[in-house]
Amino acid sequence: MAGQDKTMEVRLIENGTVIDRIPPSALFKIINIMGLDRDTEHRMTIGTNLESAAMGTKAIIKISDRYPAMHEIDRIALFAPEARVNTIRNFTVVEKRRVEVPARIEGFVKCANPMCVTNHQPVETAFDVVSEAGEVVLRCRYCEKITRNFGAKPDTY
């Protein structure tokens, strides 16, 4: 098949959202917390381990016709603090947003403390985002314990 271009063009999207500068290690967490794995409606292109001048490697998510709400963007910031969220309309970037680590997180991270009330009763989790020795960690509003590796709570999304 000489002469045939073997690269596959990733389609530009007409309208939607592009989340760029995701660390590849955070990609599946973000897919998970945004519920993209259960989205059977919107067209998506997901790429990972792509070359990036700024980051070495990066992941990217393109979603057609979907515009994440602020609270979804907040969630992205926990795992990908350098992420850029670009809104596309008519093939043009109309807004570029940096994500910001929120002061509070509600409802999707599981508290690491096995004795926390949120792990035994139907209570939505709530955390204050705090900095501990330079690391972003979550302090549970209920049991007051620190959660470091934020796993998502499986039954709340």
Add this chain to the structure above:
Amino acid sequence: MKNPSLISITDFSKEEILRIMELAADFERQPQQRRPDGHRLLEGKVIATLFFEPSTRTRLSFESAINRLGARVIGFSDANNTSVSKGETLHDTISVITSYCDMIVMRHTLEGAARYASEVAGVPVVNAGDGANQHPSQTLLDLYSIKKTQGRLDGLRIMMVGDLKYGRTVHSLLEALSHFNTEFTFVSPAELRMPAEYKRLLDERGLKYRELTELEGNMADEDIVYMTRIQKERFNDPMEYERVKNAYVLRREMLEGVKDTMKILHPLPRVGEIATDVDNDPHAYYFEQVRNGVWARMAIICYLLGAKK
């Protein structure tokens, strides 16, 4: 006050802690206070003591305080006899009981249960212990005991001994004392040292502390020696427990050379970490400390219910 419940000692500002100290002293001087209409301060009020986890002493201390204030007590001392054993959620239990009372005092095995209850309840909630998390009335009675025996809270030297890693009482007491320019001495086996987050708090507030592994011979400058129990189950190696346990037993002969005004506190129950020959020593204060719990709890209840500003 922004939060009329008391869940964690950090819910109270320094000024509020000092106000509780004044009120507790008032109640100790005059336990039978009355309103201008001649009734007792909380006559006509109903307070629920919900002990999802049994704790006879804490419950009786609260109920003694409630009775002395003239309020009536409803509640349970064991959740097995309630709808909780049928699988009712904490949300529903609290939503129901909040209709029956003016205040809830609760103890629960789950950490954060009291904070959650305070969000559900329409009445003030006092946390009487949520697992290993918080037990703020213990902290306030400890502070009251310190204030009463030393005449002040500012500028004292406080030694904490025993399990400083898991002991919730020492953590809450440290947080409260960090308002008062305290100098701390931590005495524990290496496995049970004060966690870094608490030492960081002291660093942030510019407070001094030293860490020791030996109790004997190190008490000379201390105003308070706060003893705690070392639990065997905290050690991976039972041999290690056997090795360290005797190093943290306070015996009478060790008290030579301490300040005359030094007092020994313990949240109780003790299991051997204070030899019984200390009990009659003038430095021993742990049984009087228990009595102070009633005054401190009367103060907390009245303050939260607005019966005392």
